[in-house]
Amino acid sequence: MIKQVLSLVAIVLLAALIFAPMLINTPLHTSLTPLANYYATQGADDLGAPNLVTAIVVTYRGLDTLGEVTVLFIATAGIGFLMGKKKKLITPKRPASELLQNGASFLLPIIILFGVYIFMHGHLTPGGGFQGGVVIASGILFMMLINQDWSHNVFLFLESFSGFFYVTIGALGIVLAGGFLDNRILPLGTFGTIFSAGAIPLIYSLIGLKVGTELVGILHAMRGEE
Amino acid sequence: MNLVMTLGFLLVIIGLWAMLTQKNLIKIIIGFSIIDTGVHLIIVSIGYIKGRTAPILDASVSVADAANKIVDPIPSALVLTAIVIGLAVTALMLTFVIKLYQKNKSLSIDDYQELKW
Numbered sequence: 450m451i452k453q454v455l456s457l458v459a460i461v462l463l464a465a466l467i468f469a470p471m472l473i474n475t476p477l478h479t480s481l482t483p484l485a486n487y488y489a490t491q492g493a494d495d496l497g498a499p500n501l502v503t504a505i506v507v508t509y510r511g512l513d514t515l516g517e518v519t520v521l522f523i524a525t526a527g528i529g530f531l532m533g534k535k536k537k538l539i540t541p542k543r544p545a546s547e548l549l550q551n552g553a554s555f556l557l558p559i560i561i562l563f564g565v566y567i568f569m570h571g572h573l574t575p576g577g578g579f580q581g582g583v584v585i586a587s588g589i590l591f592m593m594l595i596n597q598d599w600s601h602n603v604f605l606f607l608e609s610f611s612g613f614f615y616v617t618i619g620a621l622g623i624v625l626a627g628g629f630l631d632n633r634i635l636p637l638g639t640f641g642t643i644f645s646a647g648a649i650p651l652i653y654s655l656i657g658l659k660v661g662t663e664l665v666g667i668l669h670a671m672r673g674e675e
Numbered sequence: 676m677n678l679v680m681t682l683g684f685l686l687v688i689i690g691l692w693a694m695l696t697q698k699n700l701i702k703i704i705i706g707f708s709i710i711d712t713g714v715h716l717i718i719v720s721i722g723y724i725k726g727r728t729a730p731i732l733d734a735s736v737s738v739a740d741a742a743n744k745i746v747d748p749i750p751s752a753l754v755l756t757a758i759v760i761g762l763a764v765t766a767l768m769l770t771f772v773i774k775l776y777q778k779n780k781s782l783s784i785d786d787y788q789e790l791k792w
């Protein structure tokens with residue numbers, strides 16, 4: 450009881466001293482901040498990507514995104530380390546039902562295709578590597594539900610491959626263009642088409658593969674252990 | 676007053692209440708996830724400008740007119756990555772809980788006194 454009262458006091462203090470002033474004093478914007486204004490007016494000319502959020506995530510703040518992918522990798526590595534080596538997979542009491550098997554085999558290619566679509570079109574439409582990667586991981590979850598003996602090695606390979614090439618393309622930017630992770634190592638192309646915006650579709654696809662395979666790694670580590 | 680930001684703070688408060696009062700480790704993690712969602716809402720609401728559209732340049736938002744028609748793209752970009760990181764961190768916490776349960780066969784925070792002072 451005393452703990453609950455203390456918690457309530459702490460939360461009320463936090464709300465009154467920090468949240469309420471923030472809520473009252475944060476102005477309702479009516480125009481863009483100078484930085485956002487620069488992105489809005491110059492972003493299309495600079496990078497050739499119609500989706501400005503993607504331009505910021507992949508190029509303007511590309512280093513930030515590399516850091517985020519690293520955090521994701523460390524979290525996955527931590528999960529893999531904690532779950533440890535599998536003694537043996539839990540043998541299922543019965544095979545997956547026919548409904549699940551057929552439904553999953555039917556949906557799996559469509560889900561993977563949808564994920565690939567989302568990260569290939571990250572520079573044109575809402576979406577991108579992070580969202581596409583999560584969609585792909587959900588497709589692989591289906592595969593894990595129906596197929597019990599299933600090798601993880603191909604995903605480990607894809608994960609290292611995409612991470613390596615992401616950094617390599619970033620480093621190429623230092624040599625061929627303005628700096629690390631600059632997308633102008635490839636021609637900018639026609640504004641608004643799929644093969645445009647320089648290296649953005651390439652980098653975002655690699656991020657998508659990386660995020661997808663890392664989440665599959667989490668699923669794999671958490672799956673059936675004695 | 677900003678409605679979305681108010682809701683975001685409300686979610687943070689609900690999540691914090693769950694983290695402070697619940698005894699079950701999994702419920703504490705659910706509280707953390709609720710805080711996570713609330714923080715995302717707050718960040719997005721900072722960049723919102725009334726009556727404007729998503730920062731994607733297409734037929735309806737021309738390049739020349741973009742500065743007057745789009746919301747701030749920076750908070751959206753930050754939240755986009757934060758959502759995936761939140762997912763991975765939640766998975767890491769759940770892994771800790773699995774390991775703690777395997778070792779001590781208890782999900783109650785009262786049974787883990789080692790870090791208490």
